[in-house]
Amino acid sequence: MPMQTTSKVLLMSVIAMTTITSSVFAGGPDKPGASVVKPDADNAGLKLPAGFGALKVAEGLGRTRHIAVTNNGSIYVKLDRAKNNNGILFLQDTNGDGKVDKQSGFGNYGGTGIYVKGDYLYATSNENIYRYKLDAQQQVTDPANPETVVSGLLDRRQHESKSIVLDDAGNIYVNVGAYSNSCQTQDRTQGSLGMQPCPVLDSAGGIWQFKADKLNQAYGDGVRYATGLRNVVGLDWNKSQNQLFVMQHGRDQLHDLFPSLYTEKQSADLPAECMYALKQGSDCGWPYIYYDPFTNRKMLAPEYGGDGKKTGGETAENPVVAFPAHMAPNGLLFYTGTQFPEKYRNGAFIAFHGSWNRSPENQAGYYVVFVPFKDGKPSGKWEVFADGFAGPGPVKSPGDAQHRPCGLAQGPDGSLYVTDDAKGTVYRIVYKAK
Amino acid sequence: MGKWILAVMPLLIAGLCVTAQVKKPAKPTAKPVAASSATIARGKALYRQYCISCHQENGSGVPRMNPPLIKTEYVLGDKTRLIGILLNGFNEDVEINGDYYSNPMPSQAALKDQEIADILSYVRNSFGNKASTVSAAEVTTVREAKK
Numbered sequence A: 001m002p003m004q005t006t007s008k009v010l011l012m013s014v015i016a017m018t019t020i021t022s023s024v025f026a027g028g029p030d031k032p033g034a035s036v037v038k039p040d041a042d043n044a045g046l047k048l049p050a051g052f053g054a055l056k057v058a059e060g061l062g063r064t065r066h067i068a069v070t071n072n073g074s075i076y077v078k079l080d081r082a083k084n085n086n087g088i089l090f091l092q093d094t095n096g097d098g099k100v101d102k103q104s105g106f107g108n109y110g111g112t113g114i115y116v117k118g119d120y121l122y123a124t125s126n127e128n129i130y131r132y133k134l135d136a137q138q139q140v141t142d143p144a145n146p147e148t149v150v151s152g153l154l155d156r157r158q159h160e161s162k163s164i165v166l167d168d169a170g171n172i173y174v175n176v177g178a179y180s181n182s183c184q185t186q187d188r189t190q191g192s193l194g195m196q197p198c199p200v201l202d203s204a205g206g207i208w209q210f211k212a213d214k215l216n217q218a219y220g221d222g223v224r225y226a227t228g229l230r231n232v233v234g235l236d237w238n239k240s241q242n243q244l245f246v247m248q249h250g251r252d253q254l255h256d257l258f259p260s261l262y263t264e265k266q267s268a269d270l271p272a273e274c275m276y277a278l279k280q281g282s283d284c285g286w287p288y289i290y291y292d293p294f295t296n297r298k299m300l301a302p303e304y305g306g307d308g309k310k311t312g313g314e315t316a317e318n319p320v321v322a323f324p325a326h327m328a329p330n331g332l333l334f335y336t337g338t339q340f341p342e343k344y345r346n347g348a349f350i351a352f353h354g355s356w357n358r359s360p361e362n363q364a365g366y367y368v369v370f371v372p373f374k375d376g377k378p379s380g381k382w383e384v385f386a387d388g389f390a391g392p393g394p395v396k397s398p399g400d401a402q403h404r405p406c407g408l409a410q411g412p413d414g415s416l417y418v419t420d421d422a423k424g425t426v427y428r429i430v431y432k433a434k
Numbered sequence B: 001m002g003k004w005i006l007a008v009m010p011l012l013i014a015g016l017c018v019t020a021q022v023k024k025p026a027k028p029t030a031k032p033v034a035a036s037s038a039t040i041a042r043g044k045a046l047y048r049q050y051c052i053s054c055h056q057e058n059g060s061g062v063p064r065m066n067p068p069l070i071k072t073e074y075v076l077g078d079k080t081r082l083i084g085i086l087l088n089g090f091n092e093d094v095e096i097n098g099d100y101y102s103n104p105m106p107s108q109a110a111l112k113d114q115e116i117a118d119i120l121s122y123v124r125n126s127f128g129n130k131a132s133t134v135s136a137a138e139v140t141t142v143r144e145a146k147k
Helices: A002-016 A023-027 A264-269 B037-050 B079-088 B113-124 B136-146
Strands: A052-058 A064-069 A075-083 A086-092 A102-106 A114-117 A120-124 A129-133 A147-150 A164-166 A171-176 A206-211 A223-227 A232-238 A243-248 A273-278 A289-292 A297-300 A321-323 A329-334 A348-352 A367-371 A383-386 A405-410 A416-420 A425-431 B005-007 B020-022
Touching: A064 A114, A064 A416, A064 A425, A075 A114, A075 A120, A075 A405, A114 A164, A120 A164, A147 A171, A164 A232, A171 A232, A223 A243, A223 A273, A232 A348, A243 A329, A273 A329, A273 A348, A321 A348, A329 A416, A348 A405, A348 A416, A367 A405, B037 B113, B079 B113, B079 B136, B113 B136
Parallel strands: A064 A405, A232 A329, A329 A405
Antiparallel strands: A052 A425, A064 A075, A075 A086, A086 A102, A114 A120, A120 A129, A129 A147, A164 A171, A171 A206, A206 A223, A232 A243, A243 A273, A273 A321, A289 A297, A329 A348, A348 A367, A367 A383, A405 A416, A416 A425
């Protein structure tokens, strides 16, 4: 991979006959140690561990959801809603200062998912998966004519975004979020009980697997790879384990819906946002259970007879990591670069979009965390890696947050990119210690 | 706000009604509509209980998911439609103040007419909104028409 990338970079510079000295050119991809781009004087307003710096590579782009970085450091971002008929932005830094100075757009549809693999860029609307052929510089060759890989994925508004990732065996994985909070007969209605069995799980509430190179697939052509996942936005293929990892958004509103069983405080703190390592056939238990991060137990949901004390879901997967409630993990990335110190190798970065249903407590999240991994298992406690996105004040309501982390990607030089879908900022975090 | 009386036009002309703020005395045909502080206090407590998770304490909502209740055409507009949203819930792909919101709004029909009236009176006179109050009788009328 590094060889290939270097040759492509060389080729490109020869063709272009430019005097570009971008980080990639200067440092070479995957060069260990310090980054050559200069962080912003205020580190883009972020609080980072010692030795790290950050810059805003672009701002005001729109609702930037997920992001993919090409092997020469150019960027594709997916917009939640198309802006000027562009749902995908292609961002380039032609003078090597780290800042985007050239921008184009295509794809007249909103959505969340975007991923580069091999010779294709894959992108999703809330119903379909498209792909675009890439040239040697990983630039889309025909932006106006994508091929449809999958169409007709369920979008019933709630939990509509379709995130994607590919494995190394020609498969694409897409989340189909549950069009429900907890499969109540009447969604989000106080006291309404759960449907038994939950019919949502037939067509949603899980991860579906399709062939990456087969066009025009319908629902039935896919495999329900994993179920019992309420809504996944952040997911990644862990290359060292050859395994799909996902971040679930846990259920909302325990107190609103069952006030006699849960206090407001309990509702703010339950349930955990969970990371799962999936195998084909995994069942993570939604809607029948939720995960209590304080007792580390799978609890029977109140819609299904739970009372805050009864456990359940004996056969359901256990999470790999349990995070505080409602923080909304929207991006997951296993770091494989060498720019960051050894500790970060193969560990997980998670972008938490930040909570909304912790009222009347302050909201939480709005940061990027790191979990060290060894041999596919967490080797230490999670820690906040990048904070300060929301701004100085406490966040009473999500609207108070200046920026909200959403997507994550790794650059060819090992930089970490973070999108913000509140103000359309793209951040680049670099390790600057020499 | 105390000295001011908010009055609705006698008839709700078209779906979008513009509420006028006039000095007392109100037009004789208009119902007494000033939000008493007791109504607002009751509405606020109920709002906190039933609406705050989604629409937030300051009515600003949640980007992409739950719409704001700040100067939207639904909050300030036709009261029949507004009451209907609370009684029936709301789950349509509509633009609200220039954005779209993906969560469903559950029906609040389990609340009493007076409670819905108090909540809506509070909402229509909070978060920068200024509009006439909603009476329990108006809620009853919409509920009856629904049957």
